[in-house]
Amino acid sequence: MADYEPVLLKNISLEGSTDLKVYESAGGYAAARKALKMTPDEVTEIVKEANLRGRGGAGFPAGVKWGFLPKDREVTYLCVNADESEPPTFSNRVLMEKDPHQLIEGTIIAAFATQAQKAFIYMRVEFHEPFHVMQNAIDQAYAAGYLGKNIFGSGFELDVFIHRGAGAYVCGEETGLIESLEGKRGCPRIKPPFPAVEGLFHKPTVVNNVETLCNVPHIIERGAAWFKSIGAEGSEGPKLFCASGPVNRPGCFEGPMTITCRELIEGDGYGRGMRSGKEVKAVLPGGISMGVLTADELNMVMDFDDPRNFGLLGLGTAAAVIIDQQQDIRKVLANITRFYSHESCGQCTQCREGTSWMDKIATRIADGVGRTEDLDLIVDVTKNMGMMPGLSICGLSDGAAFPIRTIVQKFRGEFEAYIAEQPPTSTLRVLSTFN
Amino acid sequence: MPKITIDEQEIEFAAGIPVLQAALDAGLDIPHYCYHPGLTVVASCRLCLMEMKMPHPKSGELGWAPKLFPSCQTPARDGMVVRFNSETVVTGRERCMEYFLLNHPLDCPVCDQAGECSLQDYSYKFGKPESRMVDPKLVMPKKDIGPQTLLYSDRCVMCTRCVRFTKEVSGTSELCITNRGTNSEIDVFPGKPLDNPIQGNVVDLCPVGALLDKDFLFKQRVWFLQSAPSICPGCSAGCAIRVDANDDIVYRLKPRFNPGVNDWWMCDEGRFGWKYALSDERITTPRLRRGSSTKTPKWEDVSEILQYRFSQHVDEHGSGGMVVVLSPMMSCEEAWLLLSFMLKVGPNVTAVIGPILSVGEDQAFPAGSTGDETKFIIRSEKAPNRRGLEMIIDQAGCETLSFDEFVESVGDGEVSAAWIVGGYPEKTWVPKALEKAVGKLELLVAQDLFETKLTAAAAVTLPACAFTERAGCFVNHAGLIQPFESAVAPPNGCHRDGQYLYELAGYQGLYTPDRVRELMAATMSQFADVREAAPAPVHLH
Numbered sequence: 024m025a026d027y028e029p030v031l032l033k034n035i036s037l038e039g040s041t042d043l044k045v046y047e048s049a050g051g052y053a054a055a056r057k058a059l060k061m062t063p064d065e066v067t068e069i070v071k072e073a074n075l076r077g078r079g080g081a082g083f084p085a086g087v088k089w090g091f092l093p094k095d096r097e098v099t100y101l102c103v104n105a106d107e108s109e110p111p112t113f114s115n116r117v118l119m120e121k122d123p124h125q126l127i128e129g130t131i132i133a134a135f136a137t138q139a140q141k142a143f144i145y146m147r148v149e150f151h152e153p154f155h156v157m158q159n160a161i162d163q164a165y166a167a168g169y170l171g172k173n174i175f176g177s178g179f180e181l182d183v184f185i186h187r188g189a190g191a192y193v194c195g196e197e198t199g200l201i202e203s204l205e206g207k208r209g210c211p212r213i214k215p216p217f218p219a220v221e222g223l224f225h226k227p228t229v230v231n232n233v234e235t236l237c238n239v240p241h242i243i244e245r246g247a248a249w250f251k252s253i254g255a256e257g258s259e260g261p262k263l264f265c266a267s268g269p270v271n272r273p274g275c276f277e278g279p280m281t282i283t284c285r286e287l288i289e290g291d292g293y294g295r296g297m298r299s300g301k302e303v304k305a306v307l308p309g310g311i312s313m314g315v316l317t318a319d320e321l322n323m324v325m326d327f328d329d330p331r332n333f334g335l336l337g338l339g340t341a342a343a344v345i346i347d348q349q350q351d352i353r354k355v356l357a358n359i360t361r362f363y364s365h366e367s368c369g370q371c372t373q374c375r376e377g378t379s380w381m382d383k384i385a386t387r388i389a390d391g392v393g394r395t396e397d398l399d400l401i402v403d404v405t406k407n408m409g410m411m412p413g414l415s416i417c418g419l420s421d422g423a424a425f426p427i428r429t430i431v432q433k434f435r436g437e438f439e440a441y442i443a444e445q446p447p448t449s450t451l452r453v454l455s456t457f458n
Numbered sequence: 459m460p461k462i463t464i465d466e467q468e469i470e471f472a473a474g475i476p477v478l479q480a481a482l483d484a485g486l487d488i489p490h491y492c493y494h495p496g497l498t499v500v501a502s503c504r505l506c507l508m509e510m511k512m513p514h515p516k517s518g519e520l521g522w523a524p525k526l527f528p529s530c531q532t533p534a535r536d537g538m539v540v541r542f543n544s545e546t547v548v549t550g551r552e553r554c555m556e557y558f559l560l561n562h563p564l565d566c567p568v569c570d571q572a573g574e575c576s577l578q579d580y581s582y583k584f585g586k587p588e589s590r591m592v593d594p595k596l597v598m599p600k601k602d603i604g605p606q607t608l609l610y611s612d613r614c615v616m617c618t619r620c621v622r623f624t625k626e627v628s629g630t631s632e633l634c635i636t637n638r639g640t641n642s643e644i645d646v647f648p649g650k651p652l653d654n655p656i657q658g659n660v661v662d663l664c665p666v667g668a669l670l671d672k673d674f675l676f677k678q679r680v681w682f683l684q685s686a687p688s689i690c691p692g693c694s695a696g697c698a699i700r701v702d703a704n705d706d707i708v709y710r711l712k713p714r715f716n717p718g719v720n721d722w723w724m725c726d727e728g729r730f731g732w733k734y735a736l737s738d739e740r741i742t743t744p745r746l747r748r749g750s751s752t753k754t755p756k757w758e759d760v761s762e763i764l765q766y767r768f769s770q771h772v773d774e775h776g777s778g779g780m781v782v783v784l785s786p787m788m789s790c791e792e793a794w795l796l797l798s799f800m801l802k803v804g805p806n807v808t809a810v811i812g813p814i815l816s817v818g819e820d821q822a823f824p825a826g827s828t829g830d831e832t833k834f835i836i837r838s839e840k841a842p843n844r845r846g847l848e849m850i851i852d853q854a855g856c857e858t859l860s861f862d863e864f865v866e867s868v869g870d871g872e873v874s875a876a877w878i879v880g881g882y883p884e885k886t887w888v889p890k891a892l893e894k895a896v897g898k899l900e901l902l903v904a905q906d907l908f909e910t911k912l913t914a915a916a917a918v919t920l921p922a923c924a925f926t927e928r929a930g931c932f933v934n935h936a937g938l939i940q941p942f943e944s945a946v947a948p949p950n951g952c953h954r955d956g957q958y959l960y961e962l963a964g965y966q967g968l969y970t971p972d973r974v975r976e977l978m979a980a981t982m983s984q985f986a987d988v989r990e991a992a993p994a995p996v997h998l999h
Contacts, residue, residue, distance in 0.1 A: 191638070208635065213501045213531055369616065369635070369642035370502040376557035379640035383593035400590055407553040411546060413526035415504060457594045 027292065030241050030253075030261040031234070032277045035121035041156050043163040046124035052169060054240035058132040059177040066136040070239060073247035074259055079104055079195075079232030080310065080339045081418075082327045085239075089137050091219035092227045100223040101139035102204065102230040103130055105146040105153075106188050106195040109310035110362065112342035114263035115233040117275045119146075119153035122237075123160035127183065129236030131174065132243055134181045137229050144185045145200050157185055192366035196417045197230035198222075199368065210368045211417035234263055254279040258326035258338075268345030269301045270294035280338075284308050285321035287343055294345070301347040305434070309339025311359055312422030314429035334432075336409075336425040352434045353441055356427065357382070357389035363423035371415035377408045378423050385427070392453045393442045402431050460536035465543045471534050478506050478529040481542070487997040488542055489551065489580045491617035491665050493530035495998070496722045496833070497626055501528040503617050505554050505580070508532075509547055511539040526550065548584075555585030561596040561640070563612045571667030573680040576999050577615065598643055604632070604652030606672050606726065607661060611643040614668035620644060620660035627723065627833040629824020630654040644668070656823055656834060658729045659722070662712060665999055671710070673730055678709045686945035687714060687990060689932050691787060691842040691925045692728035695835060696934025698991055699724055701926050701945035708735060708926050708946055715994035719938065722994075723834045734883040735924030739908055742952040745919040757953050761961045764903065764918060768803040771875045771901045777804025779874030779900075781864060784851070785812040786841035787881035787922075788955070789930025790939070790985070791974040793843075794850050795959035800877065801854060802964070808857040810864040811847050812879060813887060815840040837935055842925075846933035853982050869895040880906035881922040881955075888912055905955065923948045923955050930956060930971045931988050939988050941971065 039045045046052070058066050071086030092099060103126070107115040119126060130142050146154055161183050164170045172180045191209045193199045198212035201223045222228025238260055242250045251259045258280035264287050267273045272295045276287070284306055288294045297303060306316045308323065314335035316323055323329050327338050346355055364382035369375040384401050387393060408414060409424030431438065459470040464481050471480035479495060481488045491503040510532070512523040520539075526547070529540065541547065558577060566572040598611040621633045621644060632652045636645045646652055652660070661671045683702040690697040690711070698716035702709050711732060713724035744760050746753045755763055772780070782800045784793045800807045821836040822828070851858055859867065867873050869891060876899055880887060885908040893911040896902060904916035913919045929944040948954055960969035965977075979986035 213499070213528070364639060367639035369637075369639045370500070371504050372502070372554055372557050372615075373504055375616065375640050375642065376560050379596070380557075380560055380591060380593075383591070387593060394592075407550060407557075411524070411526050411550070413507065413528075414550065416502065454592055457592060 027278055029277045031118065031125070031237050031263060032122075032275075034125065035117065040121050041123055041160060043124055043160070043167060046122070050244075051124050051240075052128055054244040055128045055131045055135075055169070056175050058243045059135055059175050059179055063136045063138055066132060066243065069247050070136065070242055073242045073250040074257075075235065075238055075242060075250070076258070076260075076327060077232055078234035078238070078262070078340075080109070080312070080337070082338060085133075085231055085235050088219065088231070089133070089229055091217065092137060092229065093220060096138075096227045098226045099137050099139040100226055100228045101130065101134045101137055101142040102197070102200060102223060102228060103142060103144040103236060104195060104197065104200055104230050104232045105144050105150070105157075106200060107150075107233070107340075108147055108192045108195045109312060109340045109342065111267045111307070111344040112265055112310050112340040114265055114275045114340070114342065116150060116153055117263070118233055118237050119150070119157050123153075123157045124164070125237050125240065126157070126233055127160055127164050127170070129239040130183060131169065131181060132239045133229070133231060133236055135177075135179055139229065140180050140182065142181060142183045143204055143223070144183065145188060145194070145204055146185055147188045147194075148190050150187075154185060154187060161185070191368070192362075193368045193417070193419055196419065199417065200230060201228060208368070210370050211419075213416055255281050255324075255326060257328055262325075262341055264293065264325060265340070265342035266294040266345065267343070269298045269347045270345055271296050271298050280324070280326040280341075282325050283321065284316060284323045284325060284343065287325060288321065288345055297345070297347065301349070303345060304348045304350060305346040305352070305355070305430075307344045307346075307426060308341070309335065309337065310342050311344065311362070311426050313337055313339035314425040315433055317433050334429055336421060351389070351441075352430065352437045353385070353389040353393070356430050357385040359426050359430070360385040360423075363419070363427075367419060367423070371420065373408050374415045374420035374423065377404050377420065380404055381423070381427055388438065388442070391441075391445050392450050393438070393445070394450065394454075395439060395442055398431055398435060398438055402428055460534070462534050462536070463539045465541050475534055476530050477508065477532045477534045477538070477540055480534040481529065482995040482998045485996060486542075487583070488529065489555075489576070489584050490530060491576070491615050492619065494619050494622075494663060494722075497619060497622040497663075499531050500618060500622070501531040503554075503615065504528065505551060506530050507547060507550055508540045508542050509544050551584050552586055555581055556589060558615050559585070559589055560591050561598070561612070563595070563597075565613070568676075569610075569613065569667040570670055570675060570680070571613075571664075575667055576665040577613075577667075596640060601645070603646045604657060606658060606730070607652050608670040608672060608675065609644060610668050610670065611645075613666050614644060615666050616642055616644075617665060618644075619663040619665070620669055623660050623663055624652070624654070624657075627659070627823055628654045628656050629827070630657075632657075633660070655727065655821065655836060656723060656725045658726045659713070659724070662722070674710045678704055683709060684945075685712075686926075686943045687941075688925065688945060689842065689934075689940050689942040690724060690728040691932065692725070692731050692840065693837040694839040694841060694844060694935035695720065695837045696842060696932055696936075696938060696940050697724045697728060698940065699728065703926070703945045706946040708732065714991070716940075716991040719934065719940075719991070720834065725834070725836045727836065731883065732924070732926065734907065735926050737908070739885075740949055740952075741906060741909060741913065741919065741921040742949045743921060745913075745916075747917055747919070757958070760918075760920070760958055764799075764962060765803070767901060767903075767918065768800075768875070772804050775874045775900060777806040779872060780804040780807045781810055781859070781867075781873050781876045782807055783810045783812050783861070783864065783876060783878040784847050785879040785881045785922075786814050786844045786847055787812075787925070788843060788847070788879060789928060789932060789942075789971070790843065790846040790850060791930040791969075791971050791978070792928070792955050792959055793847050794978050795956070795963040795974060796877065796879070797850060797854055797856075798963045799959065801856065804875075806857070808859055808864075809851045809854065810859050810861055811844060811851070812882075813861050813889070814844055815882075815887075839935065842932040842934070845935065845937055846931070846939070849933060849982065849984070850978075865889055865892045865895070868892060868898060871898050873899060875899065875901035877903040877905070878912055879922065880904070880908075880910065880912070882907070885910055920955075920958070921948075921952045923952065928954055928956060931975070931985075939984060941988050941990060 194209040405424035409421035697720035
């Protein structure tokens with residue numbers, strides 16, 4: 024897609040892109056000035072019309088989310104979800120590190136639309152560099168009068184704070200984030216009440232992802248029709264993709280949601296093919312939580328809907344991990360199960376016990392003590408975690424179930440071959456020492 | 459009343475409760491761990507999941523939604539249709555039970571909870587007989603978390619009831635969850651043990667054998683215990699309790715659900731404060747004294763002896779100087795019987811209510827709470843039945859004195875004969891002034907648990923029984939009349955107070971509180987219909 028004109032990443036290669044002056048000279052804060060002359064409802068309407076779907080993973084339309092706020096509310100909070108903790112994902116980091124004012128502008132507009140006077144950027148603790156960049160940018164914005172009281176002479180008032188997390192994956196879930204922001208353990212809340220009704224400190228709250236908010240200024244500036252002209256129906260607008268693994272150019276790229284997974288790996292504007300003649304074995308295209316694609320399924324379109332046709336949970340964060348033929352699929356599986364077992368908050372039984380059980384099984388298989396029936400067992404365990412909505416409070420258990428189930432199902436032959444190679448007596452001997 | 463359909467069964471429910479509570483109220487056994495009506499809902503054990511009929515988002519047609527709902531968190535609404543018996547729900551539950559046992563040590567043979575453990579019960583009823591896990595179990599530590607309580611975290615199901623109790627009811631927040639995921643454990647903060655006046659409730663709340671009462675640890679298998687409903691005599695609150703005993707030995711007290719009084723809770727003072735009943739210093743037989751010689755009469759003669767002594771006294775001195783000191787530890791029936799007897803022999807008898815220990819002020823939980831925020835109160839008045847005695851004495855219309863006035867009158871030599879009932883847990887209840895003056899009495903009958911200066915000086919000493927051995931009713935601080943039953947027999951050789959007072963008052967046969975309340979109801983109608991509080995649903999635990 025050589026003819027794609029970058030939107031979200033257009034400033035990142037500018038000299039001093041994190042500086043307010045540079046951002047403004049590239050046309051920054053014009054959208055915020057424009058938005059603050061409108062009414063909040065008009066802003067919300069434009070975002071609704073643009074069908075800006077949340078970039079955090081679930082793809083819920085941002086404008087609709089804002090519309091859920093009760094009309095008679097007195098205090099509203101805006102939370103910016105910068106807890107980007109999905110394993111191979113780093114697009115928010117690029118946005119915050121290279122173009123912090125774009126996020127601040129998006130935050131101002133979203134806060135205005137939702138009439139929030141306090142915005143909290145919940146940033147994962149590992150983001151040291153982005154934290155300093157963002158904090159500098161916020162200080163600059165305050166100094167310029169773009170934050171604080173009477174922004175752009177509109178009378179609108181907004182304070183932005185950065186809150187740094189403590190390193191939990193589950194705090195990227197919106198209610199887990201809210202709990203953590205309140206100073207509690209990051210355990211997702213039961214819904215209802217939804218955050219729009221009762222969120223942070225029991226007040227109506229909107230939680231939006233960094234990338235979602237970065238889209239907002241462009242929508243205001245260039246209109247909903249322009250936004251919808253990018254991509255395909257249902258998956259409109261610019262999107263950031265990440266590619267990691269043995270590709271020639273790993274990194275964060277921007278494009279429309281019409282590209283296929285193959286383009287993301289091989290395209291000139293993206294990964295530029297596999298390194299030193301390696302071949303693709305598997306791809307986890309949406310962060311690890313969405314599930315796995317085999318080398319035969321690379322024609323999957325990276326939009327909100329197509330992944331379901333390949334047995335995946337959704338688009339997720341659109342960050343692909345590419346796994347080459349040399350890799351041992353057992354270790355891939357064990358790595359993934361270890362992650363979820365470590366990150367489950369432990370509230371819901373299915374997730375707490377299921378993730379750790381799957382980790383025990385996967386680690387054992389990777390250690391060469393697997394049994395064929397373990398493959399059925401691990402799939403059966405995932406069925407009690409992500410088959411039916413409502414089994415657990417948040418989506419972490421679905422996120423754990425999908426990659427594990429799809430890996431075992433799609434690469435079953437490989438697992439079986441490994442297990443067949445194991446000397447059977449040693450397997451039994453090891454198992455007999457366990458209990 | 460609104461109606462809900464649960465498993466094709468139409469059930470009426472009280473508005474404002476969750477579906478789970480409606481099901482439990484209707485007697486259905488819906489498994490649950492984290493839900494407890496006295497605590498906030500966290501919906502985290504995911505055991506009470508159900509299916510619900512909802513209108514289709516497009517066609518509007520009512521059908522089973524392709525989603526599971528935690529019934530503890532879903533409010534019951536009129537006309538709602540839910541089910542717990544579908545294959546999805548049943549297999550989900552079966553797997554959930556498997557999860558609970560994955561890392562559980564299965565040490566039921568040495569676990570105090572065995573026999574009243576909902577992990578056992580649910581595994582039998584809703585689980586599968588074997589685990590599919592072949593991997594090593596996670597081993598969690600056993601911890602001493604407070605002066606009265608142990609935590610075996612390997613048995614814990616992480617329902618967090620105990621954590622919520624210390625946060626929401628005791629307001630002391632000693633317990634917390636540490637670590638994450640499968641390594642989560644309940645713990646206390648370093649140097650801050652679980653030590654508050656109502657901490658024992660966390661052991662009752664624990665649905666499994668994770669939280670253990672040191673006092674009851676390894677004492678008894680619960681299936682040997684027999685329970686008697688009782689009322690705690692520790693203060694004037696009148697908490698409903700259960701006395702668990704085996705072979706006439708009491709092993710523990712547990713709270714019973716009593717809405718508006720103690721709800722589901724009791725305090726540690728009540729829970730552990732009954733041990734005096736086990737003391738071997740108890741008085742167990744009646745005793746007569748003439749000068750320095752004592753004699754143990756036969757029980758069947760006691761009534762006649764007392765009749766004789768008092769009528770002889772009245773003949774000699776009249777009944778003007780006669781006093782009966784009724785103890786606030788007595789049941790209403792016992793007090794009424796004794797007063798009836800005294801009035802019969804000496805119509806001018808003066809009635810006195812024995813000393814009432816008052817400790818500080820009423821203690822509300824959470825501390826500093828008022829009104830509806832208050833979840834539990836320990837009363838400062840450390841006696842169960844002052845109000846009952848007042849009702850009985852009022853009705854009898856006899857002369858009264860305060861206890862202090864009575865002690866003074868004894869000192870002044872104005873009292874010639876007295877029947878003084880003790881029955882307090884402490885032997886030290888007799889004031890020094892009374893100990894000194896007691897020699898001035900012509901006739902003294904002392905009825906008590908332990909030997910005091912009074913029993914030593916008394917012409918007739920009668921054994922009193924502990925509340926676990928008696929039956930009757932108490933009237934709490936708010937005027938609520940509550941019955942209690944006897945859990946164990948009195949010590950060998952001892953008769954129950956109720957029985958000998960019944961005979962003394964001129965009745966024949968076996969003393970039963972119901973019979974006496976019938977007699978009392980002739981003049982005090984409030985005693986006509988004394989009932990237990992409505993029990994909590996059978997399958998609520």
